[in-house]
Ligand SMILES: *[C@@H]1O[C@H](CO)[C@@H](O)[C@H](O)[C@H]1NC(C)=O
């Protein structure tokens with residue numbers, strides 16, 4: 028077809044037909060006059076499953092320069108050691124305990140030293156999930172073995188910021204054939220609290236509970252109402268979207284999947300906790316995308332960030348104090364692979380920690396994209412700075428208009444899969460592949476952009492910092 032003929036035929040097209048490659052537009056407003064909650068320094072943390080400890084941490088290079096640098100870049104940070112394997116550990120802290128017992132449930136000083144030295148070295152807070160299955164004949168928790176672990180730890184001056192008692196007690200009947208009642212767990216955690224008071228080193232350590240897998244009122248709110256709210260520092264629940272058996276990557280960029288967290292977990296769980304005690308902090312204390320380790324070639328790729336960043340935005344908006352990501356290393360959905368190489372969600376987590384901190388604002392945007400906002404981190408941006416972060420889960424560019432900041436210069440962190448591939452193993456920041464440089468975490472600088480709109484590439488995350496915003500709520504430090 029000749030060019031003139033093409034133009035003529037284009038001119039005859041009905042007006043409603045979208046022009047190919049034309050960016051879609053989204054108008055965003057931020058309510059900077061009122062914050063819904065506040066993101067603190069320990070908003071995002073990680074977990075490690077206790078089964079790794081049984082096998083010498085699966086050889087994870089905790090003390091390598093690379094892992095130490097990656098971990099330090101995440102500080103301040105919380106690490107929780109827990110999961111199903113933690114339920115039935117027997118702590119053998121005797122001097123003659125062998126280094127490792129393999130896959131048995133005997134836990135010896137060697138893995139305990141390794142993890143405690145690591146958290147101390149990198150400046151993280153540590154949470155230990157204790158063995159809830161050690162029970163007396165009357166069904167109550169027997170704290171004797173936990174006491175041995177605490178004695179050993181206190182003697183070594185290990186700092187343990189917090190404790191849990193058991194993992195997902197609401198599915199104990201399914202897992203172990205024996206149910207634990209909400210009232211019994213509340214009593215058991217009261218015993219744990221008493222035990223901690225016997226140790227000056229752990230007198231002020233906090234307790235998170237009940238660590239439920241499901242959203243049943245009976246086991247979450249029921250635990251809190253049966254005395255649980257009085258003995259925990261924060262109520263804790265877990266969340267995964269669906270099982271690993273569904274390998275369709277499109278579900279990771281689906282607004283329906285994102286919304287399923289809000290309707291089936293976040294809203295009911297925060298409501299249950301607040302119904303018992305409106306002031307009790309709420310933690311999403313173990314969470315990832317799909318359960319059982321993560322969908323191969325999806326959960327470890329750039330695309331996994333959609334559900335992760337959306338979850339962080341939602342939790343911040345709804346006042347969740349801390350979100351612990353399952354997990355630090357090893358599994359497909361982990362932030363680092365088993366050799367300690369960072370995956371895209373590692374970079375996303377570190378950038379989130381550097382950029383977003385302080386009061387959170389509600390944001391309005393079209394329903395086919397996701398947009399969140401908060402104050403920008405006061406250590407890295409001028410007082411009064413605001414960050415708006417948007418997820419473009421579509422295969423077309425989206426141009427964001429934020430009229431209230433239209434006349435202001437901004438700093439932009441545009442994150443995509445390397446080469447624009449949403450299934451890439453790598454993440455690009457402003458077009459440059461993120462990677463360690465001689466085992467050091469690179470600086471990760473923003474691009475400076477003039478006033479106007481912001482165009483987000485297909486399948487991307489964009490953090491836009493308005494460093495001249497002078498928002499009063501973000502200036503009060
Ligand atoms: C817990 O471990 C003990 C050994 O210490 C074992 O006898 C018991 O069967 C285990 N319980 C469960 C539920 O796995």
Ligand SMILES: *[C@@H]1O[C@H](CO)[C@@H](O)[C@H](O)[C@H]1NC(C)=O
Pocket residue numbers: 182183184
């Ligand atoms: C623990 O701290 C105390 C007091 O600071 C000190 O005397 C002791 O040597 C430390 N123990 C170890 C094992 O580091």
